[in-house]
Amino acid sequence: MARINSKTGDFAANSNRGWLERIGLIGLSSIEAPLLAALVTGSPLLLIGAHGTAKSLLLTRVASALGLEFRHYNASLLNFDDLVGFPLPGKDGTLQYVRTPASIWGAGAVIFDEISRCRPDIQNKLFPIIHERKVQGISLDGLRYRWAAMNPPTTDDDDNGYSGSEPLDAALADRFAFIVDMPTWAHFTLAQQLAVIQTEEKSISQSEVRYLHEVISRTEKILSRLDTTFTNGIAQYVQLVIALLAQAGLLLSPRRATLLYRNILAVNAASLAINPNVGLSDVTLVALRSSLPQRAQGIEIPEVKLLSAHKEAIRSIHLSLKDPLRAILCASSPLERIQLAVKATKLPKSEFSRVTADALAQLPHGSREAAIVHLFETGAVGRLNAAIAAQAGESYRGIATPVNFSETVHSRDSRYITWSRIKDLLSKLNPNEPRAHLQANALASLFAKKQLATPQDALNAFTAFARTDDQLRAA
Amino acid sequence: MSDHTSLLHNMSAPPKSVVSYEGLSSGFTIKKLPDGSGHVTNHHSDASLFGTPIRFSLPVGWIGLKPIKILALLNIDLDEGSYDDPSKQLATLINKRAEELSLPEGCAVIATEPSHPILWSDPLATLAITSKCTDTVWLRSKTPSIIAAVQRESISLLVPPRFAIKLPEAKC
Numbered sequence: 001m002a003r004i005n006s007k008t009g010d011f012a013a014n015s016n017r018g019w020l021e022r023i024g025l026i027g028l029s030s031i032e033a034p035l036l037a038a039l040v041t042g043s044p045l046l047l048i049g050a051h052g053t054a055k056s057l058l059l060t061r062v063a064s065a066l067g068l069e070f071r072h073y074n075a076s077l078l079n080f081d082d083l084v085g086f087p088l089p090g091k092d093g094t095l096q097y098v099r100t101p102a103s104i105w106g107a108g109a110v111i112f113d114e115i116s117r118c119r120p121d122i123q124n125k126l127f128p129i130i131h132e133r134k135v136q137g138i139s140l141d142g143l144r145y146r147w148a149a150m151n152p153p154t155t156d157d158d159d160n161g162y163s164g165s166e167p168l169d170a171a172l173a174d175r176f177a178f179i180v181d182m183p184t185w186a187h188f189t190l191a192q193q194l195a196v197i198q199t200e201e202k203s204i205s206q207s208e209v210r211y212l213h214e215v216i217s218r219t220e221k222i223l224s225r226l227d228t229t230f231t232n233g234i235a236q237y238v239q240l241v242i243a244l245l246a247q248a249g250l251l252l253s254p255r256r257a258t259l260l261y262r263n264i265l266a267v268n269a270a271s272l273a274i275n276p277n278v279g280l281s282d283v284t285l286v287a288l289r290s291s292l293p294q295r296a297q298g299i300e301i302p303e304v305k306l307l308s309a310h311k312e313a314i315r316s317i318h319l320s321l322k323d324p325l326r327a328i329l330c331a332s333s334p335l336e337r338i339q340l341a342v343k344a345t346k347l348p349k350s351e352f353s354r355v356t357a358d359a360l361a362q363l364p365h366g367s368r369e370a371a372i373v374h375l376f377e378t379g380a381v382g383r384l385n386a387a388i389a390a391q392a393g394e395s396y397r398g399i400a401t402p403v404n405f406s407e408t409v410h411s412r413d414s415r416y417i418t419w420s421r422i423k424d425l426l427s428k429l430n431p432n433e434p435r436a437h438l439q440a441n442a443l444a445s446l447f448a449k450k451q452l453a454t455p456q457d458a459l460n461a462f463t464a465f466a467r468t469d470d471q472l473r474a475a
Numbered sequence: 476m477s478d479h480t481s482l483l484h485n486m487s488a489p490p491k492s493v494v495s496y497e498g499l500s501s502g503f504t505i506k507k508l509p510d511g512s513g514h515v516t517n518h519h520s521d522a523s524l525f526g527t528p529i530r531f532s533l534p535v536g537w538i539g540l541k542p543i544k545i546l547a548l549l550n551i552d553l554d555e556g557s558y559d560d561p562s563k564q565l566a567t568l569i570n571k572r573a574e575e576l577s578l579p580e581g582c583a584v585i586a587t588e589p590s591h592p593i594l595w596s597d598p599l600a601t602l603a604i605t606s607k608c609t610d611t612v613w614l615r616s617k618t619p620s621i622i623a624a625v626q627r628e629s630i631s632l633l634v635p636p637r638f639a640i641k642l643p644e645a646k647c
Contacts, residue, residue, distance in 0.1 A: 349616070376579075376581070376582075376583060376635050377635045377636075377637055379579035379580045379581065379638065380580075380581075381579075381580070381581035381582075381612065381614075382579060382580020382581030382614050382615055382616060383580065383581075383616075384581070384614075386609055386612075386614060386617055389581055389609070389612045389614055390609040390610065390611050390612050391611075392612065393581075393583050393584065393609065393611030393612030394610075394611045396583045396611075396612075397583050397584070397585060397611055397633075399525070400524060400525040400526055400583060400585075400633055400635075401524055401525075401583070401585045401586070401633060403496075408491060409491065409492055409494070410490070410491055410492075411490040411491065411492050412490075416492055416494070419494050434525065434636075437498065437525055438525050440498070441498070441525070444496050
């Protein structure tokens, strides 16, 4: 696939030092591309990191290097008057503000430090500034960059969080296009650690300023020349990765879909401007990581699920819009994916096997057994590869045929109590109804395999089987 | 379905139970044993099999046969070019026969019972099953394993009800 329609040179590739290091920020090369993308697009940027990870330094150095008139507010101490100045009634009856050196008027960049420690009423007032560059409904002409920084928010499950650093409101977090985790000391190389230890406060030289302007300009050029094959591919990636993350419990808003798309394009352009040798998949993953608002909300993002969704979505870039695999992967529930995969008879065996195995693994007990019955009753099991079909066959055998096991149990044992519950549940089934035998066998089989630990497990599996079986047969 | 609680048991030992399950029709019980010992069992009768079991059986003396011998017993002459590797010719025949069987694309393999009917008695049909089976499933599209094909005397598949109507009448 043609990736970037770039006709620009390769001066950045010859540089050993990244643009952040050139302005005195060491060990941050991993976040250079998303930060550059944020500069080029002017999108709101939020840095999250432990204390002492150079969040504030980074933002102030960048603002200085760009020669911006910027305001640095500590949001935890901020009063609204600090932002807008003192209100005074004008001669024509309108409200005017007495501008102070610290007020936001005329600033090219604002930095809201410690935004997670900000009072909710102030957060609400920051909202339109970050979102639409307005304060009290008045446009902030000249304000291009809206940046913020915070410590990792405290969560109920995390004892190591910062007390006082509250999770951001979901709507506010969603207004930041880029949410970037700061690299920590442990991520630095030994040489970088030494360099940080021996760092000296130095002003930024004109040559480094020129370099930064050049790399920004170069990124803008690349971004403006991205070809449609590439941008369409990224749109497909975004569509799919959002569906896959939703399946993993990470919901993203439609606005985030747009932001993610723009971010990925911009980070790819920035990455090309910095180092053209980095691959599409790696850069896109960096962009994805830098675009998830959950980090600001104190919601954990499981790494395995993130990587798995990314890997699946990046593969889809090559799929046509009519490819059934796209629809299958975009389906929100594992059961729906199985149904679609069974219907898509032209799906290659390897894809059918992978989709089915993944979906089965995500289904709860009861639903999984009903889905396996569906695979056999439709004959779709024959489209699975042998290893997955063999596992399905083992389960199906326990549902459609006798289960033999022998075990000693005490009457006070939880298994005894669970079996008592199963007995009650099975007594409700009508033996004259053929499907009832499947349901009974499935439950007995799960019990025999010790996959039902409590009476509640038994009830859940019992109802899940019936519900799923009905759903699959109705379809 | 019934529950039996013993009147006498060793008070120093926690009571134990026998739990049995013989399929939904046959009942499922919990029995408490007087001596405090017991076991849990599940038994399921053929009546509660969901689907139609069918059996495939190799002729006596076929276990462990080499492909060349199998082809000879099938009265099939070796093709030109198959002298070096007759298993390829046998695999082709097996695949062809597998396509002809009116079975679903995949079936569960179940424990063989003499009562399971044999619908296809020709050895090639049996080889088309035994060579394409794992321990739990038969797959029509699986590459046949000639070695595995002659390791089992007989094998039974469970055909789901929807496909059972396409099966021929039992021959024995």
